[in-house]
Amino acid sequence: MKQITRNASLIAASAVLLGLTVPLTASAAQPPASGPPPLKWTTCEGTGLDPRQRCATVEVPMDYSDPDGRTIKIAISRIPSEKPSARRGALLLIPGGPGGDSLGDPSGKGQKLPQKVRDAYDLVGFAPRGMAPSTAVDCKLDPADLGMTKLLPWPAPDGSVTESMATARRTAGACVRNGGELIRHISTANEARDLDRVRAALGERKISAWGVSYGTYVGAVYSQLFPHRTDRIVLDSNNNPDHTRVTRGWLAAFETGVEDNFPEFAAWASRPGNPHRVARTPAEVRSGFLSLAARLDREPLPWPGANPPRLDGNALRQTMLTSLYDPDDYPVLARTILAARKGTVPPVPEAPPESVLQNVAAVGVGTICNDVDWPASAAEYQKGVDESRARYPLTAGMPRGPMVCAAWPFAPREPAVRITGRGPSNVLLVQNERDVATPLSGALKLRQALGGRAVMVTVNSTGHDAYLANGNACGDRTVSRFLAGGKRPGSDVRCA
Incomplete structure (x- = not known):
């Protein structure tokens, strides 16, 4: 789930499922006995890419219960090992x-990996099914949504x-x-099946992986469906x-x-001495935030160019949520608080092009609604929201609210x-x-679910993404x- 809020991905829409099928198994995703055709590596599209990075596509079944039916394409990228x-x-x-x-990741975060890791592996990125430039989906949502x-x-x-x-419907x-x-x-299971097709297309008997956020769930599902295809899994x-x-x-x-993170921001x-200081004590930061959000609920400020074009209490709360992903983003929240207190607004956050947001939203819909059934009862969500608002005022009930899948008809x-x-101890x-x-x-x-398959490194640090990002030197070395x-x-172990 890489930064669910930044990707706008937990949110997205709904999908169509026609009828029920027999549950799929890992064996259904195995490539044909004759093996996949050789990959055709070409120059990758995009700017700022390492010239060594090359791209290709892998053909996979759209529906793994009908492996001889319609196929779709998965775009992949690769930078070869730097020491064969x-x-x-x-x-x-x-x-x-x-x-x-992760198409650009071999050229991006992959280059932050230590030299010995870059020597040991080809770095491989991909666009999951539905994400352009793989075969893409689009719900054509109203821009306001x-x-x-x-x-x-x-x-x-x-x-x-x-x-x-109403938004969900x-x-x-x-x-x-x-x-x-x-x-x-x-779905996540189908993404894992696609990855095993990618593994086979690369000619690898086993594959290693570094999954981040939602990618940890993908990696865990892959390791469950294809345990003996896994090498080293992070x-x-x-x-x-x-x-x-x-x-x-x-x-x-x-x-x-x-609640784990707001005290760090506070x-x-x-x-003292912080140019973005918003209060004298951490307690005053919290109480001031809650008071300002309540005021903006009652009296939102016009915010031209934003979507929606107003700074209300929920826009402030969303800014808070996004800013807590990375301590480097704390000033964004502080500037928003300081501006709103004065009756002004900060610059509108930069957003991706609408076509990208539409694509991200559609993939998010397919994943979250196809993975698991959601309740359809507004009363059930209302009960959860009321309880959450009382216990966790900073998030105002949002975490228990109805996403699009509340109106998912399939x-x-x-x-x-x-x-x-079950499987090798290599996680x-x-x-x-x-x-x-x-x-x-x-x-x-x-960690509990994986049992003896895994070891866990807990890092005494703040922020989302640990390895080579918001963690610490001890965790990175490990x-x-x-x-x-x-x-x-x-x-x-714990890395203090």
């Missing part, structure tokens, strides 16, 4: 989301979910009309794998994630994959203690040693 004599295999860079892609306070189910100022339910309807057949087949910023809730559980986790925002085609400890989890999107409490659930040389701690 030290090459171990391929390292798959699994993006967050749902709605993210692409705003973040629409995409995430922020309740009305009085806590009502009526408007959120509108979004679901657009995806049913416009999403095409492919959106019915977008899962970074981990989701609770509860197969009965999946994204519903991840959304609910924002309650604890914000300490920073009250520090049942999932198969049960969500249940993560277990390393790395997790920051204070992570707003994938809290430590959820990561511990994944992961690098595992990837480069296979050295994994004998038991769970």
Whole structure:
């Protein structure tokens, strides 16, 4: 789930599922006995890419229960090992989301990997099914429904979910009309099956992976479906794998994630000498934020160019949520608070092109609605929102609100994959203690589910994405040693 809010991905829309099929198994995703055709590597499109990076496409079934039926294309990228004599295999860079892609990652974050890791692996990125330039989907949502306070189910100022339910019905309807057949087949399990086709197309007997955020769930599902195809697996910023809730559980986790992280912002925002200081004490930062959000609920400020074009309480709360992903973004929230107190507004945050938002939203819809069934009862969501607002005022009930899947008219085609400890012991989890999107409490659930397959490195750090990002040197060294040389701690450790 790489930064669910930044990708606008947890939010997106709905899909069409025609009928029920027999649950799929791992064996259904195996490539044909004759093997895949050789890949045709070409120059990658885009700017700022490493000249060594090359791109190709892999053909996969759209519907794995009909492997001889219609096919779709998965775009992949690769930078080869920098030392062929030290090459171990391929390292798959699994993006967050749902709605993210890693096509540029071999040229980007992959180049932050230590030299020994870059020597040991070809770095491989991809665009998941539905994401351009793979065969893409689009729900053609009304542009007003692409705003973040629409995409995430922020309740009305009085806590009502009526408007959120209406947005869910509108979004679901657009995806049913416009999403095409492919959106019915977008799911985490199918992404994992696609990755095994990519592995085979690369000519690898086994594959290593570095999955981040939602990518940790993809990596865990791949390791469950294809345990003996896995080499060294790093899962970074981990989701609770509860197969009965999946994204519903991840959304609910924002309650604890914000409470884990807001004290860090409050300490920073009250520090003497900070040019963005908003209060004298951490307690005043919190109370001031809640008071300002309530005032903006009553008296929103015009915010020309924003979507929607007003700075209301939910826009402030969304800014808070987004800014807690990375301590480097704390000034964004502080500047918004300081401006709103004066009755002014900050610059409008830069947004991706509408075509990108539409694509991300559609992939998010397919994933979250096809993975698991969501309740349809507004009363059930209202009860949860009311309880959440009372216990977790910073998030104002949003984590238990109705997303688009509340209006999803079709049942999932198969049960969500249940993560277990069956398989080789070759997984390393790395997790920051204070992570707003994938809290430590959820990561511990994944650790428990994997049992003896995994070891966990808990990092005393703040922010989403641990390895080579918001973690610390101890955690980075531990992961690098595992990837480069296979050295994994004998038991769970904490990097202080």
